[in-house]
Amino acid sequence: MIRYLIVFALSLFLIGPALAAGGAVELTKRDWSFNGPFGTFDKAAMQRGFQVYREVCAGCHSMKYIAFRNFADLGYNESEIKALAAEYEVEDGPNDDGEMFIRAGIPADRMPSPYPNDNAARAGNGGALPPDLSLIAKARANGPDYLYSLLVGYKDAPSDTSVPDGMYYNNAYSGNLIAMPQPLYGDDVTYADGTTASIEVMSADLTQFLMWAAEPKLEARKRIGVAVVFFLSVFVILSILAKRRVWADVH
Amino acid sequence: MSAEKFQNPVVRWIDHRLPIFSMLDHEKYDYPVPKNLNYMWNFGVLAGLSLAIMIITGIVLAMSYTAHVDYAFEAVERIMRDVNHGWMIRYIHMNAASFFFIVVYIHIFRGLYYGSYKAPRELLWILGVVIFLLMMATAFMGYVLPWGQMSFWGATVITNLFSAIPVVGDSIVTLLWGGFSVDNPTLNRFFSLHYLMPFVIAGVVVLHIIALHRFGSNNPIGIDASGPQDTISFHPYYTMKDMVGIAVFLLLLAIAVFFFPNAMGHPDNYIPANPLQTPAHIVPEWYFLPFYAILRAVPDKLGGVLLMFGAIAVLFVLPWLDRSPVRSARFRPLFRIFFWLLLIDAVALGYLGGKPAEGIYVVLSRIATAWYFLHFLVILPLLSVFETTKPLPKSISEPVLSRSKSANAPLGAGLEPAE
Numbered sequence: 001m002i003r004y005l006i007v008f009a010l011s012l013f014l015i016g017p018a019l020a021a022g023g024a025v026e027l028t029k030r031d032w033s034f035n036g037p038f039g040t041f042d043k044a045a046m047q048r049g050f051q052v053y054r055e056v057c058a059g060c061h062s063m064k065y066i067a068f069r070n071f072a073d074l075g076y077n078e079s080e081i082k083a084l085a086a087e088y089e090v091e092d093g094p095n096d097d098g099e100m101f102i103r104a105g106i107p108a109d110r111m112p113s114p115y116p117n118d119n120a121a122r123a124g125n126g127g128a129l130p131p132d133l134s135l136i137a138k139a140r141a142n143g144p145d146y147l148y149s150l151l152v153g154y155k156d157a158p159s160d161t162s163v164p165d166g167m168y169y170n171n172a173y174s175g176n177l178i179a180m181p182q183p184l185y186g187d188d189v190t191y192a193d194g195t196t197a198s199i200e201v202m203s204a205d206l207t208q209f210l211m212w213a214a215e216p217k218l219e220a221r222k223r224i225g226v227a228v229v230f231f232l233s234v235f236v237i238l239s240i241l242a243k244r245r246v247w248a249d250v251h
Numbered sequence: 252m253s254a255e256k257f258q259n260p261v262v263r264w265i266d267h268r269l270p271i272f273s274m275l276d277h278e279k280y281d282y283p284v285p286k287n288l289n290y291m292w293n294f295g296v297l298a299g300l301s302l303a304i305m306i307i308t309g310i311v312l313a314m315s316y317t318a319h320v321d322y323a324f325e326a327v328e329r330i331m332r333d334v335n336h337g338w339m340i341r342y343i344h345m346n347a348a349s350f351f352f353i354v355v356y357i358h359i360f361r362g363l364y365y366g367s368y369k370a371p372r373e374l375l376w377i378l379g380v381v382i383f384l385l386m387m388a389t390a391f392m393g394y395v396l397p398w399g400q401m402s403f404w405g406a407t408v409i410t411n412l413f414s415a416i417p418v419v420g421d422s423i424v425t426l427l428w429g430g431f432s433v434d435n436p437t438l439n440r441f442f443s444l445h446y447l448m449p450f451v452i453a454g455v456v457v458l459h460i461i462a463l464h465r466f467g468s469n470n471p472i473g474i475d476a477s478g479p480q481d482t483i484s485f486h487p488y489y490t491m492k493d494m495v496g497i498a499v500f501l502l503l504l505a506i507a508v509f510f511f512p513n514a515m516g517h518p519d520n521y522i523p524a525n526p527l528q529t530p531a532h533i534v535p536e537w538y539f540l541p542f543y544a545i546l547r548a549v550p551d552k553l554g555g556v557l558l559m560f561g562a563i564a565v566l567f568v569l570p571w572l573d574r575s576p577v578r579s580a581r582f583r584p585l586f587r588i589f590f591w592l593l594l595i596d597a598v599a600l601g602y603l604g605g606k607p608a609e610g611i612y613v614v615l616s617r618i619a620t621a622w623y624f625l626h627f628l629v630i631l632p633l634l635s636v637f638e639t640t641k642p643l644p645k646s647i648s649e650p651v652l653s654r655s656k657s658a659n660a661p662l663g664a665g666l667e668p669a670e
């Protein structure tokens with residue numbers, strides 16, 4: 001049984017992807033720095049991605065699960081984070097008089113949302129809801145490749161497709177008609193480190209940033225994973241040796 | 252049972268009054284196990300290990316979880332981001348659930364292949380099917396807790412099935428929901444039950460093991476041990492052999508947890524539940540897909556539900572459907588072929604369950620469903636009568652001995668029965 005079962009499992013492994021393939025849209029596959037067992041984030045790219053988010057996407061999209069203190073992961077130090085948080089206004093309260101009040105942000109605050117609620121967000125976007133981006137990289141199949149493809153995917157609609165008002169044609173979006181106007185055209189931001197802000201670079205930077213936002217513990221996970229897998233591999237070998245030794249006298 | 256065999260005076264004092272050490276000792280050394288068990292016999296212990304992992308990680312998760320529709324999704328994100336190593340605990344709980352099902356599916360198919368469900372192990376088998384049912388209920392309710400889109404819509408689709416039951420259906424659904432749709436009361440009762448059920452499973456596992464120890468393990472040849480020359484003690488032989496299985500299991504689990512933690516999940520569950528927006532495809536967790544395919548293969552809702560439960564019901568009566576006196580498939584050439592066809596059929600059902608219910612997929616689901624029932628209800632009873640089985644060896648030792656003689660033969664040659 002075991003031999004056949006192994007053959008069976010292997011053949012499933014081989015034909016499985018063939019059966020699963022054949023999605024509707026073509027994604028651009030990229031070799032992200034965070035892929036693979038030793039993958040890590042590119043801090044410079046994440047900082048640039050954050051800049052694009054702030055200057056372009058944050059007008060419509062919230063990132064509710066990210067607090068300013070989390071930006072330490074991007075390589076900012078404590079005083080930079082304090083200064084960054086202070087640039088935002090946060091509602092707090094009630095104070096001793098029972099009033100809500102506005103104060104400058106502190107590192108413990110989460111990033112404020114552009115709209116007070118979903119209905120306001122819809123009203124501001126022709127009825128479509130710009131989703132929160134904190135988890136978007138995990139909330140779509142092949143998240144990073146999808147995000148990149150989506151951001152570079154705005155094209156002229158083929159002549160046989162009519163694009164209704166308030167909709168835009170996008171290669172990567174399922175159904176091809178998305179309610180988000182093309183957010184990036186190139187040179188939408190000026191990078192402090194002098195990197196050319198082409199649409200591809202900005203999209204890749206945003207993808208790094210959004211992947212980090214969705215999976216902030218990715219680096220720790222892989223680092224611990226390598227150690228655990230190494231340890232368990234030794235455990236496998238030792239247990240096989242021990243088992244052979246114990247069984248040597250059984251016939 | 253004397254306590255004299257223990258050196259430690261504390262152990263001896265306790266054992267004299269509460270003979271737990273004698274009991275453990277008895278299990279370890281005096282419990283005879285057939286000496287020819289192969290690695291397929293690791294999966295019972297692995298199932299137990301999975302259950303332990305689920306209970307331990309689950310209790311830790313519950314410390315930071317909030318069962319409320321407004322906070323559940325957020326609570327899980329806090330576990331992932333702010334609780335120390337919370338991400339690890341959650342990813343282990345998520346992936347170990349899938350591994351638990353992989354292990355139990357192999358465990359069940361092991362039983363099917365070697366005829367472990369046959370007399371005198373019918374009750375042992377039935378308790379196993381009870382465990383399997385309880386596991387499915389537990390996993391289903393657990394998947395609702397993070398309150399993502401698939402949590403919500405999966406719960407809605409599955410609980411709605413019960414409305415197909417005549418007369419009492421709607422009342423049952425209202426009871427499950429605690430209201431008139433999947434909502435906060437549903438989440439609360441699911442959390443409560445999700446916490447309770449694993450301990451019920453643990454209880455049934457104890458019964459399962461008591462039943463196992465009554466007649467001991469079956470073995471790849473499927474004949475009873477005829478004397479001490481056929482058996483060895485559990486410790487150290489099977490403890491060491493199980494150790495190999497445990498090591499490999501943990502290694503594979505670690506690879507999933509640390510490098511592909513979301514591969515067996517659905518991306519939609521990272522979107523907070525939204526009762527106003529139905530996802531494009533509602534699919535349950537992968538381990539339910541074969542049953543989901545059976546459900547959708549039938550055009551009638553009640554019929555689908557009945558068939559889906561029927562798929563498990565046939566397992567309960569399996570010991571009386573397959574009446575062949577020969578247990579192991581090694582000596583049943585035809586049964587063996589049908590066994591592999593059934594496995595292919597089950598995998599095909601799993602594949603089809605994940606596809607939209609349209610066109611060719613529906614046709615294939617119907618064929619695969621029909622084959623599933625045909626196998627249990629027609630083929631097995633017929634085989635019990637018409638199959639010519641190969642001659643059985645006289646004892647477990649006989650083929651084991653001949654195997655060690657042919658040690659130079661090509662891989663696996665020794666696995667054939669000696670004649």
Ligand code: HEM
Nearest residue numbers: 292295296298299359362367376379380382383456468469
């Ligand atoms: C929580 C889930 C389960 C646990 C912890 C568990 C545990 C065990 C253990 C420790 C054994 C000892 C033999 C071995 O290692 O294979 C065993 C045997 C067995 N189990 Fe399970 N089991 C579970 C689920 C099931 C299910 C779902 C079935 C079948 C529907 C099943 C059927 C059997 C049978 C027939 C045996 C006897 C095997 C033989 O001796 O050939 N078990 N179980």
